Amino acid sequence: MSRARFASRVNWLAASNGEIQGARHSLHERMRHDHLITSKQFSRADIETVLDYAAEIDADPSAVADRHAGTLLGLLFFEPSTRTKMSFETAMKRLGGDVVDMGSIESSSVKKGETLADTVRVIEGYADALVLRHPKEGAATMASEFVDVPLVNAGDGAGQHPTQTMLDLYTIRENAGLDDLTIGIMGDLKYGRTVHSLAYALTNFDAHQHFISPESLQLPREVVYDLHQQDAPGIREHDSLEEILPSLDVLYVTRIQRERFPDENEYQKVAGEYQIDSDTLEAASDDLTIMHPLPRVDEIAPEIDETEHAAYFEQAHNGVPVRMALLDLLLSDDKAIGGEGDE
Amino acid sequence: MSNDHDHHDGNDEHELRVSKIRDGTVIDHVRGGQALNVLAILGIDGSDGEEVSVGMNVPSDRLARKDIVKVEGRELSQDEVDVLSLIAPDATINIVRDFDVVEKHRVERPDVVDGVLSCPNAGCITTSGEPVTSRFAVLEDGVRCGYCGTIVREEIASLIDT
């Protein structure tokens, strides 16, 4: 064993928090230069390791401020999403790196009919890792087969959005804990990728999940199939919030989009039933945490913002430390992720 | 429908349909009505000049009505025929050399099917003009797109990429 490696091992063993460091090391070994496509990739231990690391970064971002100086993250957003894009950009810059941005679709080669497979192979030459948002399901899986640099799925159609899931889990853990959890997930469950991604990840925990939606926007049967395959402790579907609200620790609200309905009347009728205001919350527990992936339209009344229930702005903020943790795990070459040792 | 005219020289027409090719493959015990789907899955359309015979809705002991497909001059491999299990799970494969059946085996369900089926999800990346081959995982009771996750349980034959 070389001296450096031996020293590094001693360092591991000596670390005050040896076990956590060890878990992070093994997750890093697996994630390094790998792709981040779906929340199905993560075990419970993996999730806890990422969340612990994100909490460490959140407490002291300066400790990792130069870790990725000179690293370039390529941003390929085929759907407009200013917020997710900015969150990745902030995370990369706070790690000391920078981004290269494909820009809007209108001004790019995509407009000229270039395939996604070609686009990612070109941008791969400019960047050390790629972040992809695309309207088609399976886009990230396919793109990852064409590139060697790590590729992060930032949303593929109605599919998955694993980094959003990690920041959702982080927020749930901070506010309510991930075990012995009763969570209501409400709104557009059919097309909502954040819902699909989160529901799967929660099967790693002792979480009872209640899905609340109009019939036309229920969870796709593929997602239900996956949840049952996971032996999730409790999965129930409801068409109204009323019966289940008092028992919830967390209520995760998503937007119901007008374009999912054939006509305006139908939309207004349904959307009104899935809105939260202070009257709705009279039946809720005092400790209820309300989350929303944002942007919201009118699903949550502004009067809720000032209450103890509201966690959605905190949730958005959590995107930065969580993405910093994930990017660091994907991009680092060294052994001491999290930086106890300087080997 | 039968194109067996070359070999209509025996009394046992059943036996005749199964064995009388010189060299090649006989796919027997195909569910009635699925023979053309079998050819589609195998990518055999006669355009390469191969001699193909199809018997449809032939009386059978094991199945009420069965189809038979015979391909002269081509021995199909296990990998090639396993994909048939999706639409013809009872099919038997007979490899024929010089009029004798030299190998006989059943189709087995593969774990994955590459390139034969096309995803029915219009929102799937594999149906968007990308240079990618479809891939389906074979479940106990259906198939699942390896890209978008769509599960198909019924009418799998309608997904055959022709």
Ligand SMILES: [Zn+2]
């Ligand atoms: Zn698909």
